[in-house]
Amino acid sequence: xxxxxxxxDTRRDQMFPVLExxxxxxxxxxxxVRSYDDGATLAKVxxxxxxxxxxxxxxxxxxxxxxxxxRTPIVTYGPGSFMGELAQLAGRPxxxxxxxxxxxxxLIISPDRLRALLIAEAELGERIMRAxxxxxxxxxxxxxxxxxxxxRPGNGDVLRLEGFLRRNGHPRQTLDxxxxxxxxALIERFHIDPGQLPIVLCAxxxxxxxxxxxxxxxxIGLVRPIDPTRIYDVAIVGAGxxxxxxxxxxxxxGLSVLVLDCRAFGGQAGASARIENYLGFxxxxxxxxLMARAYNQAQKFGVEMAVxxxxxxxxxxxxxxxxxxxxxxxxxxxxSARSLVIASGARYRRLSIPNxxxxxxASVHYWASPLEAKLCAGQEVALVGGGNSAGQAAVYLANxxxxxxxxxxxxxxxxxMSRYLVDRIRGLTNVEVLARTSVTGxxxxxxxxxxxxxxxxxxxxxVRRRIQHLFLFIGAExxxxxxxxxxxxxxxxxFVLTGADTKEKLRPLETSREGVFAIGDVRSGSxxxxxAAVGEGAQVVAALHAYLATxxxxxxxxxxxxxxxxxxx
Ligand SMILES: Cc1cc2nc3c(=O)[nH]c(=O)nc-3n(C[C@H](O)[C@H](O)[C@H](O)COP(=O)(O)OP(=O)(O)OC[C@H]3O[C@@H](n4cnc5c(N)ncnc54)[C@H](O)[C@@H]3O)c2cc1C
Numbered sequence: 001x002x003x004x005x006x007x008x009d010t011r012r013d014q015m016f017p018v019l020e021x022x023x024x025x026x027x028x029x030x031x032x033v034r035s036y037d038d039g040a041t042l043a044k045v046x047x048x049x050x051x052x053x054x055x056x057x058x059x060x061x062x063x064x065x066x067x068x069x070x071r072t073p074i075v076t077y078g079p080g081s082f083m084g085e086l087a088q089l090a091g092r093p094x095x096x097x098x099x100x101x102x103x104x105x106x107l108i109i110s111p112d113r114l115r116a117l118l119i120a121e122a123e124l125g126e127r128i129m130r131a132x133x134x135x136x137x138x139x140x141x142x143x144x145x146x147x148x149x150x151x152r153p154g155n156g157d158v159l160r161l162e163g164f165l166r167r168n169g170h171p172r173q174t175l176d177x178x179x180x181x182x183x184x185a186l187i188e189r190f191h192i193d194p195g196q197l198p199i200v201l202c203a204x205x206x207x208x209x210x211x212x213x214x215x216x217x218x219x220i221g222l223v224r225p226i227d228p229t230r231i232y233d234v235a236i237v238g239a240g241x242x243x244x245x246x247x248x249x250x251x252x253x254g255l256s257v258l259v260l261d262c263r264a265f266g267g268q269a270g271a272s273a274r275i276e277n278y279l280g281f282x283x284x285x286x287x288x289x290l291m292a293r294a295y296n297q298a299q300k301f302g303v304e305m306a307v308x309x310x311x312x313x314x315x316x317x318x319x320x321x322x323x324x325x326x327x328x329x330x331x332x333x334x335x336s337a338r339s340l341v342i343a344s345g346a347r348y349r350r351l352s353i354p355n356x357x358x359x360x361x362a363s364v365h366y367w368a369s370p371l372e373a374k375l376c377a378g379q380e381v382a383l384v385g386g387g388n389s390a391g392q393a394a395v396y397l398a399n400x401x402x403x404x405x406x407x408x409x410x411x412x413x414x415x416x417m418s419r420y421l422v423d424r425i426r427g428l429t430n431v432e433v434l435a436r437t438s439v440t441g442x443x444x445x446x447x448x449x450x451x452x453x454x455x456x457x458x459x460x461x462x463v464r465r466r467i468q469h470l471f472l473f474i475g476a477e478x479x480x481x482x483x484x485x486x487x488x489x490x491x492x493x494x495f496v497l498t499g500a501d502t503k504e505k506l507r508p509l510e511t512s513r514e515g516v517f518a519i520g521d522v523r524s525g526s527x528x529x530x531x532a533a534v535g536e537g538a539q540v541v542a543a544l545h546a547y548l549a550t551x552x553x554x555x556x557x558x559x560x561x562x563x564x565x566x567x568x569x
Contacts, residue, residue, distance in 0.1 A: 006141055007138045011134055015138060017081075018078075018080040018081055023124055024056070026124065027107070027109070030109045030114070030116060030117045031052075031054070031108050031109035032107070032108055034106055034108050038101070041098070042060055042083065042106070043083065043094040043096060043097060044094060046094070046204040047094060049094050050108045051084070051091075051110040051114055052108075052114045053084060053107070054080075054082045054106060054107040055082070055083065055104065055106050056107055057105040058078075058079075058104035059077065059101040059104070060083055060098050060100055060104055060106075061073060061098065061101050062076070062098050064144040065096070066144070066145070068182055068201075074096065082128065082131075084114075084132060084135075085132050085135035086169075086299075087136075088132065089111060089114060089132060089299050090111060090299050090305065092221055092222070094145070095171060096144065096145055112302065119300070136169065140171050143172050144171055145203065146173065146220070147165070147173075147200050147201060147202045147219070148173045148201045149173070149174045149199075150174075150175050150177055150199050150201070151174070151176075151177070151198025151199070152177065154375060154448075155198065155362060156362035159361055159362065160361055161198060161200065161213070161216060162174060163369070163371060164213045164263075164264065165216075166371065167265075167266060167288070170220065177197065186199070196209045200219070213263070213308055214308055222307070222308075223307065223309055226329075226334075226335055228333070231336045231338060232256050232336070232338070233257065233544075234246075234258075234337060235258050235259075235327055235335050235341070236260070236340075237340070237341070237343060238260075238261055238345055238522070239261035239265040240261075240266065240270070240533060241269045241291065242520025242521070242533035243343030243520070244295060245294065245536075245538055246536075246537035246538075247298040247537075248294060250544060251298055251302055251303040253541060253545070255548075257303045257304065258303075258304045258335060260306045260310075260329070261305075261307045262308050262309065262311070263308055264307060265291055265294075265307055266287060266291030266295070268389075268476070269287040271287060271368075272286070273286065273393060275287050277529070278290065278530050288369075309329055309330075309331070310329060310331075310482075311327050311329055311335075312329060313328040314328075314340065314482070314483060314486035314516070315328060315486070316486060324336055325337050338548060339551075340516045341518070341519060341540055341544070342480075342488075342518040342519070343518075345479055345520055345533075346477060346478050346528075347479055348366040348472065348473070348476055349476060350472065351384065351439055353439060361447065363444065363447065363468060363469055364442075364470050364471075364472065365469065366472055366473075368396050372469070372471075373400040376401045378401070378402050379467075379469065380403040380465075380466075381397060381404055381468075381470070381471065382404075382454075382465070382467050382469070382471070383397065383406050384439060384473065385406075386408040389473045390417070390474075391417045391422070394425060397471070398430050401430070403430045404428075405434060405467075406431055406432065406433045408437060409438060410435065410436070411435055435456075436456055437454050440453045442470070443464075449468050451465060452465055452467045453465075476528075477494065478490075480495070488511050488512055488513055489512035490524070495523060495524035496523050496524055497512060498511055498518050507547065509523070509536060509539060510547070514547070515551060519536035519537055520537070521533060
């Protein structure tokens with residue numbers, strides 16, 4: 001069967017550019033020259049390296065090594081080539097091994113100097129940045145350097161861990177213990193009981209038994225402890241489009257920024273199979289692709305990411321330090337900041353069916369990504385919801401599923417869905433819309449759904465249909481539980497009040513507490529769209545400058561406010 005060509009085949013030149021001698025001279029000021037003996041290690045899977053490495057003399061061999069001990073050469077770099085991928089931008093652990101072949105001389109550029117280079121050297125910076133992104137995409141294609149998950153495909157926890165790594169742009173491999181000899185060998189070697197699956201093997205050999213996302217993230221070096229003594233100019237809670245936009249604009253204007261997200265970057269937008277109404281993308285773009293660009297862009301501007309890290313609370317105002325905002329994290333760490341942007345968005349609503357939770361993960365889904373679409377290939381699936389996200393998911397799933405039953409509470413789709421989606425759904429022969437329909441029961445065993453029951457109209461007969469996958473797209477509630485006790489005013493539905501909506505008539509987007517701002521879906525009265533969230537992310541930075549300039553006159557804040565003013569003139 002023909003396979004699609006790999007990124008290594010199609011974009012090799014852009015992945016592995018060679019810098020000209022005059023270009024190396026231009027970037028020398030950003031790094032330090034180091035020498036390595038024959039055979040020396042320049043990078044090791046799972047360990048944080050010194051940074052981007054430009055080879056000045058000699059050769060360096062790059063090897064893909066997985067936790068099962070397989071070694072596959074990827075490329076050999078010579079003079080003018082540079083070694084690194086996205087991990088080097090953020091100072092994260094390497095996903096490959098690198099060894100000197102003969103004596104090597106190299107220019108090492110640390111992560112913070114690399115970010116400075118990318119900004120100062122626009123054309124060269126673009127080529128380097130593109131290579132770093134393409135190399136990460138190449139590693140994602142092969143799973144190189146990522147953890148190995150051993151578990152049955154379709155198992156709820158396997159899907160949870162795969163989904164978490166995919167959403168965070170981290171490579172992975174999954175081995176099925178029923179068919180893969182290496183998976184069987186691992187299970188025997190570590191004496192794993194089938195009930196303890198899935199297990200995860202991380203770089204460095206640590207074995208995790210059905211870990212939480214937080215445990216896995218720490219094991220693979222995705223998150224690190226936060227410096228408790230550091231005071232950020234701004235902390236942003238939520239790495240959806242609103243939070244990432246605020247991070248890019250605040251970071252690019254010189255503010256020190258920390259972004260925290262309890263799940264992954266991208267928020268709800270990252271779950272969108274195809275965003276077709278975002279300005280500038282006439283053929284549409286997957287939410288993940290759009291959000292990954294924003295995530296990398298924010299890191300280029302020096303924004304620090306704490307993902308996944310959950311914010312559990314905002315401490316109440318302290319009379320002795322009124323200008324300090326303290327965030328409490330679920331792992332008991334603390335973050336101090338001069339200002340705060342609440343961009344924690346919204347979460348999906350659930351059906352009130354008593355045994356729903358037991359099927360979440362394996363059979364009941366709140367996303368329609370390639371992972372879920374693969375699970376449903378050739379099957380009949382049910383999807384509940386009448387809004388745009390339901391419509392998009394139905395169109396997407398119809399590509400893979402034999403049939404999509406779209407269950408809508410209202411009389412027809414037109415009342416709640418955009419015209420273009422309604423037309424598209426009407427044009428699909430394998431999507432059937434069931435109006436005035438409500439789910440009444442779920443049947444199945446061991447987390448696997450076997451049948452769904454629903455009723456059409458108040459007095460309609462209950463229908464039972466054999467279906468293994470149910471998708472729910474029935475709206476969202478604000479993620480504001482963590483604000484309890486913080487003194488921030490919310491509306492009746494729990495969304496954050498801002499600006500003129502609060503009694504104090506503060507700055508635009510400012511909440512009832514000075515120095516705390518709210519943007520995107522979490523804000524009362526906001527337009528629930530990616531473009532609106534991004535717009536508010538950009539807008540809030542002006543309000544942040546205005547606040548910080550009056551509150552804190554640190555050199556960084558003053559310089560950043562002055563450059564912001566200059567741009568506005
Ligand atoms: C499936 C789907 C498809 C969509 N398609 C489109 C589309 O095509 N076009 C369009 O314009 N809009 C679309 N939307 C709507 C759009 O995605 C949202 O309006 C947008 O994502 C809102 O951005 P946000 O940054 O405000 O919040 P969110 O995207 O909700 O991001 C909030 C982030 O905050 C994090 N968070 C929450 N609480 C905490 C906490 N306590 N600690 C740390 N982090 C926390 C969450 O994990 C999340 O990542 C879609 C939504 C969905 C669900």
